[in-house]
Amino acid sequence: MDESPLRCLLIARQGPEDREERIQDHLLELAELARSCGFEVQSRRVLKRPQIAPKTFYGSGQLEALADEASRHGVRHLICDDELTGSQVNAIEKLTGLICLDRTGLILSIFEQRAQTREAKAQVELARCEYELPRLKGAWTHLERQGGGVGLRGGPGETQIEVDRRMVRTRISQLKRELGHLEQVRKTQRDGRPKGLPRVALVGYTNAGKTSLLKALTGEGEPRDLLFATLDTTTRKAWLGQDFNPETEEGSLEAKPTYKHCLVADTVGFIRKLPHQLVAAFRSTLGEVRTADALLVVADAAHPDLEDHLKVVGATLREIGCEPEGVEAQPRLLVLNQVDRLHRPQKLDLTKRHPGAVQSCATEGLGVEEIRTWLRELIPGPAKPRELEAWELPEATSAS
Numbered sequence: 211m212d213e214s215p216l217r218c219l220l221i222a223r224q225g226p227e228d229r230e231e232r233i234q235d236h237l238l239e240l241a242e243l244a245r246s247c248g249f250e251v252q253s254r255r256v257l258k259r260p261q262i263a264p265k266t267f268y269g270s271g272q273l274e275a276l277a278d279e280a281s282r283h284g285v286r287h288l289i290c291d292d293e294l295t296g297s298q299v300n301a302i303e304k305l306t307g308l309i310c311l312d313r314t315g316l317i318l319s320i321f322e323q324r325a326q327t328r329e330a331k332a333q334v335e336l337a338r339c340e341y342e343l344p345r346l347k348g349a350w351t352h353l354e355r356q357g358g359g360v361g362l363r364g365g366p367g368e369t370q371i372e373v374d375r376r377m378v379r380t381r382i383s384q385l386k387r388e389l390g391h392l393e394q395v396r397k398t399q400r401d402g403r404p405k406g407l408p409r410v411a412l413v414g415y416t417n418a419g420k421t422s423l424l425k426a427l428t429g430e431g432e433p434r435d436l437l438f439a440t441l442d443t444t445t446r447k448a449w450l451g452q453d454f455n456p457e458t459e460e461g462s463l464e465a466k467p468t469y470k471h472c473l474v475a476d477t478v479g480f481i482r483k484l485p486h487q488l489v490a491a492f493r494s495t496l497g498e499v500r501t502a503d504a505l506l507v508v509a510d511a512a513h514p515d516l517e518d519h520l521k522v523v524g525a526t527l528r529e530i531g532c533e534p535e536g537v538e539a540q541p542r543l544l545v546l547n548q549v550d551r552l553h554r555p556q557k558l559d560l561t562k563r564h565p566g567a568v569q570s571c572a573t574e575g576l577g578v579e580e581i582r583t584w585l586r587e588l589i590p591g592p593a594k595p596r597e598l599e600a601w602e603l604p605e606a607t608s609a610s
């Protein structure tokens with residue numbers, strides 16, 4: 211058996227209330243996350259467990275069977291869809307001899323791989339520190355790599371774990387200070403951008419096509435078939451005239467729009483159970499969304515879990531302070547992207563379910579003109595009264 215250090219097994223618990231189909235969908239998404247992190251998925255397993263085993267979460271019998279399977283296939287990693295405590299991860303690792311990652315740990319690893327800018331790196335490290343703090347089990351090697359004068363042993367009687375906790379807390383304060391400073395820089399940049407140009411943010415579930423839409427609207431952007439390809443907010447200028455071809459820069463303006471251009475910001479995607487540490491750490495980046503004059507909410511219309519994705523987006527938007535109604539509400543347009551992957555009856559069904567949405571294919575430029583028209587007519591300005599969709603309402607908080 212050829213041994214690959216990055217081969218993994220994926221597991222998720224099915225409780226008495228859970229439909230197996232739903233758990234399978236969650237495992238499929240976990241497989242996408244694992245792939246985006248560089249893993250090769252050996253197999254996926256739904257573990258039926260009416261009750262959580264407090265020590266190992268999944269129970270030792272099922273875990274031992276998994277350990278056997280893992281050793282037969284040269285698998286070294288076990289990735290769990292459920293959120294585990296630090297001591298459960300330790301117990302699972304001890305029992306199976308595998309390296310165990312939970313969903314949050316996996317998402318953090320992807321963010322760590324993708325972070326490019328100083329701000330993104332600091333945001334991800336802050337989230338990592340917050341995540342690890344309650345999970346510390348020994349030496350905090352991660353911080354030793356930072357250098358930086360932290361980590362000296364304190365007074366007599368301070369145990370290793372206490373030293374580690376103190377080191378992490380010190381690092382958290384350093385990072386928060388650094389991020390506070392970078393947030394100021396970002397605000398100054400925002401204030402210094404061309405005055406009067408409306409700002410629009412692309413938001414939505416990861417891999418929906420936000421960057422592709424940025425490209426369709428502005429001619430710039432590098433879409434990739436990976437979860438969380440985009441971490442840093444990119445802002446580009448879009449022409450709002452009709453029939454504009456970003457390749458040739460030729461276009462015509464019909465009527466006289468108030469604005470010929472707007473600024474479009476591409477942002478980090480959302481996902482079910484987006485670690486709250488990351489949402490908190492990305493506060494400043496997500497400030498671009500909160501302060502935008504309008505939101506283009508992009509969704510992959512061909513995804514079987516479209517409606518669940520929308521609920522997650524609605525809940526995450528509220529979590530970062532974007533309410534769908536009220537004086538502060540921003541105009542929102544739902545963009546149902548990737549409709550080229552749907553048949554006509556499916557598109558008609560979508561029209562019925564989401565009558566106010568634009569159906570688009572960002573890669574072909576379909577629907578982009580409709581988006582431009584909406585932008586020309588609506589921004590900047592208050593949100594027009596409209597009937598809210600179910601996914602925007604607070605009851606839809608099934609972000610789990």
Ligand SMILES: Nc1nc2c(ncn2[C@@H]2O[C@H](COP(=O)(O)OP(=O)(O)OP(=O)(O)O)[C@@H](O)[C@H]2O)c(=O)[nH]1
Binds near residue numbers: 416433438439
């Ligand atoms: N068929 C089809 N594919 C599309 C469409 N829009 C985007 N894609 C593909 O979907 C994948 C993801 O596109 P991105 O634009 O990178 O998606 P994103 O929302 O920016 O993703 P993250 O930044 O990772 O959250 C890429 O492979 C795109 O080529 C579309 O309208 N139709």
Ligand SMILES: [Mg+2]
Binds near residue numbers: 434439
């Ligand atoms: Mg992107």
